[in-house]
């Protein structure tokens with residue numbers, strides 16, 4: 001299990017590629033028992049890899065990593081506890097997500113056959129072939145770095161990658177239909193958000209695209225977005241100025 005988790009203490013910080021393994025730092029450390037959120041856990045030593053907060057990993061009875069506690073650098077009493085959960089989305093967002101069947105069993109047979117025959121079986125290739133319609137898939141990593149879609153201003157073609165010979169401009173991928181938006185892991189297992197999940201607002205076009213979460217990646221997207229055509233109205237050729245009552249003359 002390798003997962004990603006947003007910091008609860010510092011918006012903008014993401015724990016990447018974490019697992020339930022004991023950290024090198026805690027390998028030979030003597031851990032104390034702590035009551036955290038009503039769970040009895042062992043707390044490791046401060047993880048020196050992080051400097052956004054004082055971070056201590058929490059371990060269960062089998063010495064599997066189960067979560068972490070973050071203490072503010074300024075005020076040790078200001079702390080947040082995060083837990084690993086069954087759903088990768090639940091871990092990422094620290095929400096109660098449920099894990100359902102796989103996405104393939106939800107698709108109409110002809111769609112299922114086509115995607116399988118064409119080998120569109122990774123999240124990226126699958127999504128690439130949904131772009132002309134309303135169906136969307138979302139993986140945990142797409143919530144960390146928001147997908148960008150390229151649209152050709154000449155032929156209208158849409159793709160997750162720039163295509164040679166087309167005049168592609170980037171925009172954030174939109175999610176037009178909530179009922180056709182599926183949250184999946186890399187094995188295409190569908191995860192269902194709780195009703196009050198923040199995930200829907202994260203997918204909104206007006207969302208800051210993660211700038212409060214991952215500034216560096218945001219900059220990359222920003223660079224791509226700078227080539228977007230301006231939303232300002234283009235300077236139109238001078239229009240004859242009709243008096244307001246010209247229609248009733």
Ligand SMILES: [Zn+2]
Pocket residue numbers: 152153154155156157165166167
């Ligand atoms: Zn084109």
